[in-house]
């Protein structure tokens with residue numbers, strides 16, 4: 001979540017978004033198109049096994065869904081969470097069951113009101129969703145992305161962008177613990193600058209927690225282990241890449257891994273960067289500008305906030321869905 005109030009003033013038609021422009025920086029190597037223009041800005045995305053996309057907004061307490069296989073589909077409300085103005089992270093932590101973070105967020109300071117952050121579970125396995133509050137996080141001001149932990153279906157991890165660390169929520173007991181904190185997860189300035197933002201655990205024996213830090217502009221990882229049911233860091237943080245460009249400030253947000261272990265990183269103000277691990281597993285990751293550009297002049301990709309691979313069939317699985325702060329949902333053909 002890196003939110004720019006300016007975008008609220010934007011009013012963009014789908015025609016304007018898809019119109020070709022001349023004089024753009026070098027074209028993207030991957031074909032990409034906006035498949036939906038939402039009137040609410042979008043913050044996070046998850047794909048269901050059925051292919052349907054789940055979408056959260058920094059400016060709405062409603063969880064939305066869209067079927068990306070339908071041309072000109074409609075955004076439908078799944079559930080509206082009480083006592084909240086924003087939904088940030090969403091992740092599937094058990095089959096068909098998603099964790100969603102609700103809060104009341106001040107869109108000037110980007111701080112959540114103390115006492116407003118609640119971790120919810122929404123079970124979409126039956127026609128009518130079952131919604132349960134897992135726990136409240138009364139001291140958290142920077143609720144952001146969440147991730148599941150392979151092999152530990154009760155554990156959900158949440159990035160705290162302001163405290164610079166990671167919360168563990170146990171979905172069975174409803175207990176929350178602040179389990180990892182590191183200088184690499186803090187922002188260098190107070191909010192609205194945000195530190196750790198996106199996070200994903202990769203099953204790599206030992207597991208590794210990968211995260212972006214928006215203000216520091218990095219992708220990093222830390223090995224983790226589970227001890228007595230609790231996650232802890234099992235090593236020092238390793239910075240894998242610094243997202244930079246010669247002429248613009250680059251601020252990474254959320255990201256998605258593909259099957260080859262490459263990270264597709266949304267980068268403010270207007271790009272998706274493809275970060276690939278070094279062939280011999282040591283050294284810095286390489287970077288390619290996959291979609292958009294560093295100066296944010298691509299009208300199809302305005303303040304990208306999150307990305308997720310499609311699911312449900314082979315075509316969907318090679319498609320990366322990117323959501324933006326201007327309400328765009330873009331489909332990127334990652335095999336192109």
Ligand SMILES: *[C@@H]1O[C@H](CO)[C@@H](O)[C@H](O)[C@H]1NC(C)=O
Pocket residue numbers: 014071072
């Ligand atoms: C989808 O919407 C676009 C833009 O409004 C329109 O040009 C197109 O005909 C629509 N496609 C279908 C299948 O309805």
Ligand SMILES: *[C@@H]1O[C@H](CO)[C@@H](O)[C@H](O)[C@H]1NC(C)=O
Pocket residue numbers: 082083
């Ligand atoms: C919402 O907040 C009000 C006032 O603090 C409280 O009484 C109510 O129980 C809350 N609702 C839920 C579902 O948490």
Ligand SMILES: *[C@@H]1O[C@H](CO)[C@@H](O)[C@H](O)[C@H]1NC(C)=O
Pocket residue numbers: 106107108109
């Ligand atoms: C958000 O924070 C700013 C700065 O502290 C404050 O002036 C403003 O009133 C807050 N907005 C809301 C809706 O509380």
Ligand SMILES: *[C@@H]1O[C@H](CO)[C@@H](O)[C@H](O)[C@H]1NC(C)=O
Pocket residue numbers: 278280282283284
């Ligand atoms: C492995 O990576 C390191 C660091 O980038 C580099 O110095 C080394 O030459 C690489 N070795 C091989 C065999 O590619």
